[in-house]
Amino acid sequence: MTERLPLSAVLITLNCVGPLRATLDSLRFCEEIVAVDSGSTDGTIELLQEFGAKVIVEEWRGFGPQKQFAIDQAAHDWVLCIDSDEIVSMELRASIETALIQPAFQFYEFPRSNRFLGRYLRHGEGYPDLSLRLFDRRQARWSDDIVHEKVITLGIVGRLQGDLLHHSEDNIEIYLAKQNRYTTLAAKALIEEGAQVPFAKLLFSPFFRFIKFYFLRGGWLDGTPGLIHILIGCFNSFAKYAKMIEFSRR
Known part of the structure; x- marks a missing residue:
């Protein structure tokens, strides 16, 4: 198989041990997992360490600044930013690995399917919910917004196949x-x-x-x-x- 560029999975965490195991399990293909935690007390840090993640404890800065701080801690320039309640589907994983063999773009977005009340939403505001999460951190950065943060880029954004599965609260x-x-x-x-x-x-x-x-x-x-x-x-x-x-x- 042709060698691809190394990838760091990056996430921010706080008391999210419930959905986190499935998230981390879907990130096994990444060369590194980096987690910036803002004070978990429910076993989140221990679970991250079980999966070999690099864990940094950092006081909360707001969503945008916290995520930017997190990608700054990564060892590799290509980063996959993911939330603690999201799962990389097998189809998306294959798309990511193929794209990183010889990237045609510096930024990639892909659909996010929100699971709500036991059902993956495929219409309305729940889909395709395109999310820009894979990028070369030298060419992009998170905005400073404390909520509704976004990745700031200068250039054309590529699109990958496969869904990022978001497990919204069923409760x-x-x-x-x-x-x-x-x-x-x-x-x-x-x-x-x-x-x-x-x-x-x-x-x-x-x-x-x-x-x-x-x-x-x-x-x-x-x-x-x-x-x-x-x-x-x-x-x-x-x-x-x-x-x-x-x-x-x-």
Whole structure:
């Protein structure tokens, strides 16, 4: 087999031992696993060490800065950034290994399939959810956003076949708690940037979001899990703008 470029898998962790074993198991093809942990107490660090990961304990900086710090710790220039509740499918693994034999691009994105209430969503806002996670760290970096972080690139992004499998919380209570944190962070970030309170978006964004993802993007094809997933997303949109109003009045 033709030799490919070495790859570092990079992730950030905090008390995520539940889904982490499947994630790490799917990363065995990588030459290195680097994890930056911000204070786990549930066995996460011990599990990472069991898989031979390089573990760095670092105080939380926000999603973008934390992920950038993590890739800076990698031994190899090509990095695969993955969350602790994501699994690299066999088809995606094959695509990654083929691409790294002779990379045609410096950055690659691929579909992410969200598992929700026991079902992988294939329509609506749950798919294809293209995610740029494989790149040459010398040519790209994570943004400084504390939430909704993104990889900043200058150049054409290639696309790989195969899904990154995202195991969203099957427990709706836990899933809602996570979404509550994300909308708070997003609202605070917008206020700090000087964004105006969008009263029109407060009223109409959830409605148009539902039309787009449930009807136009075929979310109804994902059955009840798809409907619930989209409705929560619509409420998240409302909650973010409502929190902006609250924060602006403090």
